[in-house]
Amino acid sequence: MPLWAAVLLAAGAGAILDGGFPDRGWWVLAPVGVALMLLALLGRGPGAGLLVGMVAGLSFWLIHISWLTLYLGPVPWLALAILQAIFFGLSLAVIAVVLRHGPRIWPSALGRLGLVPATVAGLWTAREALTAVWPYGGFAWGRVALSQSESPFGSLAAWVGMSGLSFIVVWLSALMVQLLRERRLGRTVRSGIAVGAIAVLLAIPAWPTVQTGSTRLAAVQGASDAGLFARYAPGQILADHASATLPLIGEEVDFVVWPENSSDIDPTRSADAARVSDDISRAMNAPLVTGTITERDGKFYNSSLLWKAGQGAVGLYDKVHPVPFAEYMPDRAFWRPFAPELVDLVWRDYEIGTRSNVFDLNGILAGIAICFDIADDQLVREMIDGKAQIILAQTNNADFGRTDESVQxxxxxxxxxxxxxxxxxxxxxxxxxxxxxxxxxTLDSLPTWEPGAMVQTVPLSDTVTPAMRVGRGIEWLVSGLGLAGLTLCLLGAVRRRSGTIHRPLRFQ
Known part of the structure; x- marks a missing residue:
């Protein structure tokens, strides 16, 4: 198709890909969006592929993280979207090379329908893996796998992990595109391959989780506006969560969990806040897991405390993945001239935590994730390595109002x-x-922006899924497969070019 048509298709494909994610959650749109991006790349060189990829990436990211504009305005939103679109464009530029040269280098049916889709999916996954950890700790949002949280393919995450699930979804999209290109096989054969591939994936059973016990817990949502620009009296957020917990007195629970920043006054430094935490723990006859900002040796931490009545904080976890440009300002002197007012909003820098992210709640081992920690693959594996039987993901989404951020x-x-x-x-x-x-x-849930509590008996497990056992090996494997395939395509393209009359490169 003409380049202008490919650019328009890429812009639409980015919006369609976003439609596969929550809040809409039309998960089938995610592989469709990816397939449309690949169609826009057909016949393109790396230059045109970069353009198409940048447009597709901008379309997706500008929609996907539009919640950033709610309080912070357009600058952080545009900056992050453009950065991610650059990575997106670079990955689609090399994918264009594979789509163009791969079928010639691997002319067999196995090559065209096997190696080409696998290489494309591997390169896509490699881009996701890179941006999840770099720069400044990465941004692990927007991975294709996350669109499948409520789809029939979601259960595959136990087998192959987040990166493996992204690989599978993109592989399936690339396979469908290659089948559309295939002229040597009849329509019936191509349809059979497509249906068979989907059927095989759906036939893989869910990993059998063995329950090793149970625990009864109370999780409390105070409905407190704890956002960056919120105005509240000191202690108001703590009071809101205490008030939402009081109706639970008399319930027999093993522990109570409050969200990130649920105690806006540090109970390790305030006698009044300590007294409230003591009262809650004593009244519920259970330890309290609460979030607060701690200061130690002049350094600030976003912390989770394990609090017991009469003993105080017997456990402490500091957030390992503070959000750059929000919870700390990397390279402040460099970035400040570009947006001094925004940079100065981050007036204190939270330190990176180094403590174990597993709490012992009277014999129950709980993995602790504070907000963005839950998106960090390494931290999740550390919980499982620490024998966590349950995961407590504490978060504060008040800065994002009623946008898609919280459901994402x-x-x-x-x-x-x-x-x-x-x-x-x-x-x-x-x-x-x-x-x-x-x-x-979903065993239980709470309406947004309403105080309440979830009191449930939930299963505990020490099962180690294949995804947790193999760890990042899957990510390295599929990324390496993509890079190896790209290398072969580049070498093959060079050999083909060296065997023909040299012609000037064209932007096509």
């Missing part, structure tokens, strides 16, 4: 439950709060 984060929590074979308690100051069982089902 809940989708991550849901896939983590499947991937790890653990119950995940996603508890927020304002929502979306839910308890997700190891099969990805």
């Amino acid at each position: 984060q809940l989708a991550i929590a849901r896939l983590r439950a499947i991937e790890t074979g653990r119950t995940v308690v996603n508890i927020s100051t304002v929502g979306s709060s839910a308890i997700i069982t190891p099969d990805g089902q």
Whole structure:
């Protein structure tokens, strides 16, 4: 198709890809969006592929993270979207090379329908893996796998993890595109291959999670506006969560969990806040897991405390993945001239935590994730290595109002439950709060921006899923496959070019 048509198709494909994610959650649109991007790349060189990829990436990211504009305005939103679109464009530029030269280098049916889709999916996954950790700790949002949290393919996360699930979805999209290109096979054969590939994936059974016990917990949402620009009296957020917990007195629970920043006054430094935490723990006859900002040796931490009445903080976890440009300002002197007012909003820098992210709640081992931690593959694996039997994902989504951010984060929590074979308690100051069982089902949830509590008996498990056992090996494998395939395509293209009359490169 003409380049202008490919650019328009790429712009539409980005919007369609976003439609596969929550809030809409029309998961089938995700592989469709990817397939349309690949169609726009057919016949393109790397230059045109970069353009098409940049347009597709911008279309997707500008929609997907539009919640950033709610309080912070357009600058952070545009900056992050453009950065991610650059990565997107670079990956689609090399994918264009594979789509163009791969079928010539691997002319057999196995090459055209096997190696080409696998290489494309591997390169896509490699881009996701890179941007999940770099720069400044990465941004693990928007991975194709996250669109499948409530799809029939979601159960595959227990077998292959987040990166493996992204690979499968993109591989399926690339296979469909290659089948459309295939002229040597009849329509019936091509349809049979497409249906067979989908059927095989759907036939893979869910990983059997073995329940090793149960626990009864209370997860409390205070509906507190704890956003960056919110105005509240000191102690108001703490009071809101205490008030939402008081109706639970008399319930027999093993522990109570509050969200990130649920105690806006540090109980390790304030006698009044300590007294409130003591009262809650004593009244519920159970330890309290609460979030607060701690200061130690002049350094600030976004922390989760394990609080017991009469003993105080007997456990402490500091957020390992503070969000750059929000919870700390990397390279402040460099970035400040570009947007001094925005940079100065981040007036204190939270330190990167180094403590274990597993709490012992009277014999129950709980993995602790504070907000963005739940998107960090390495931290999740550390929980499982630490023998966590349940995951408590504490978060504060107040800065994002009623936007898609909270449900996008809940989708991550849901896939983590499947991937790890653990119950995940996603508890927020304002929502979306839910308890997700190891099969990805919602056991309980709370309306957004309304105070309330979830009191449930949930399964515990020490199952180690294949995804957790293999760890990042799957990611390295499929990324390496993509890079190896790209290398072969480049070498083959060079050999083909060297055997022909040299012609000037054209932007096509």
